[in-house]
């Protein structure tokens with residue numbers, strides 16, 4: 021029975037960097053290499069030294085600085101890739117030689133299509149080149165990896181022959197690449213099993229798998245290869261790489277970690293470093309991680325559906341097969357949205373300090389669902405605004421009676437507003453602002469006199485075309501003098517108040533939204549009792 025340890029060969033800095041647009045500076049590559057060492061990878065493929073003098077230098081720096089330091093545990097093997105040519109192998113050796121544990125990785129394609137059209141070589145020539153170049157690499161370095169490129173589309177019988185030649189020439193690791201992501205898990209598993217069974221001398225080597233994700237099967241194929249006896253997985257952080265990418269490190273590692281009974285295999289990875297290195301690679305390559313990406317996506321531990329949230333609140337294992345902390349992510353998130361239910365809403369409100377009775381909860385829940393139909397996610401500030409609406413049934417102290425704005429590029433944006441006040445009188449004010457909405461809000465402030473800070477101002481077009489109905493939602497913060505919902509909430513706390521307005525004229529919609537929020541603030545501030553004696557001057 022073969023050993024249960026799987027070597028993690030990370031090629032983020034070589035195959036990952038081959039993602040269009042993912043090029044990193046030498047300093048960034050060094051920082052990623054340090055992160056990979058902390059993560060506990062066994063091998064870092066640091067680059068393709070023949071690609072450019074810069075890449076050679078970057079690999080050399082990594083070999084010197086990361087390939088000799090046990091910072092965070094074991095010293096990883098530092099590997100450089102080379103075509104099956106003396107000059108590439110020389111450059112790879114020059115780059116990795118300073119490492120305590122250097123490796124040269126050389127490759128040559130073995131599929132008919134690659135041999136005929138790309139290399140323009142016969143099978144015999146390929147066999148001879150493999151023998152010669154692997155032997156040459158081995159004359160320089162103790163640790164030599166050989167890959168028959170496009171193995172997934174190669175004739176297995178020919179592969180056995182090529183691999184046997186590579187072993188005789190001194191290869192210590194035989195890597196089987198599905199270069200174009202063509203195989204399926206059953207096929208790839210069978211290919212690895214066939215290689216292990218039919219290649220003379222293979223028992224003294226490590227068999228490795230290297231899969232691409234063109235059909236979205238890279239992780240499945242890698243795991244099938246491991247089940248068939250491979251003991252090295254070539255992977256990248258976030259699955260970056262040529263075209264649709266490589267196998268994602270985090271997926272393979274966490275599959276083995278989460279299903280130990282099924283696979284009976286383990287790695288030396290410190291899983292708590294996964295989120296950190298994922299962010300680092302995403303930042304340096306400029307390749308964002310899709311939100312639903314397994315393990316490291318922003319939604320990997322987020323739950324929006326009410327039934328799931330209820331389950332999570334009762335026991336996290338109901339909807340999570342691993343704890344976010346295991347991969348170094350922050351806690352699971354219950355995201356409030358249109359699919360959420362009462363349990364999640366009540367829990368979030370309790371965390372904000374609100375203890376609502378059943379009937380208050382019913383009212384708030386109804387308003388919450390209504391709001392969630394229009395807004396993708398509901399924030400804590402939205403909830404505060406929603407609860408304050410319910411507790412203080414809004415009254416319209418000030419209503420819009422008229423609005424006139426002047427704006428454009430030839431003068432100062434000016435607004436004149438006329439409001440009907442709580443005294444039944446009309447009040448007029450004019451102001452100048454940075455734009456028509458700002459001017460209108462200033463004119464309103466001069467009449468209403470309710471100190472507040474504008475926290476959010478969002479405009480949406482709810483219908484298409486030039487006559488679109490514009491919707492505006494605003495959120496303001498002001499002092500709440502009355503509210504004492506629960507013992508945790510002191511009087512005179514700052515609170516947020518939401519307002520909504522719709523009109524074909526976006527400035528009118530903005531004014532309506534602001535007045536709606538102000539009217540709620542006036543109730544909460546207790547100011548309505550004194551409005552009649554306020555400084556508001558009737559027209």
Ligand SMILES: CC(=O)SCCNC(=O)CCNC(=O)[C@H](O)C(C)(C)COP(=O)(O)OP(=O)(O)OC[C@H]1O[C@@H](n2cnc3c(N)ncnc32)[C@H](O)[C@@H]1OP(=O)(O)O
Pocket residue numbers: 035038068070071072102103104105127128129138139140169199262
């Ligand atoms: C499956 C993989 O991911 S393989 C790694 C792919 N990565 C890269 O290619 C990144 C780095 N590459 C480079 O910077 C450049 O391609 C270089 C510097 C290596 C070579 O550049 P150039 O000399 O201009 O050659 P170019 O890239 O245009 O063509 C590749 C040549 O290598 C040959 N070749 C391809 N693979 C191999 C191999 N494994 N062994 C030997 N020769 C090979 C091709 O047949 C072609 O030869 P030709 O010029 O006689 O037709």
Ligand SMILES: CC(C)C(=O)C(=O)O
Pocket residue numbers: 035101127167169170195197198199200230232
């Ligand atoms: C060089 C080899 C391992 C490779 O990257 C591939 O075939 O995809």
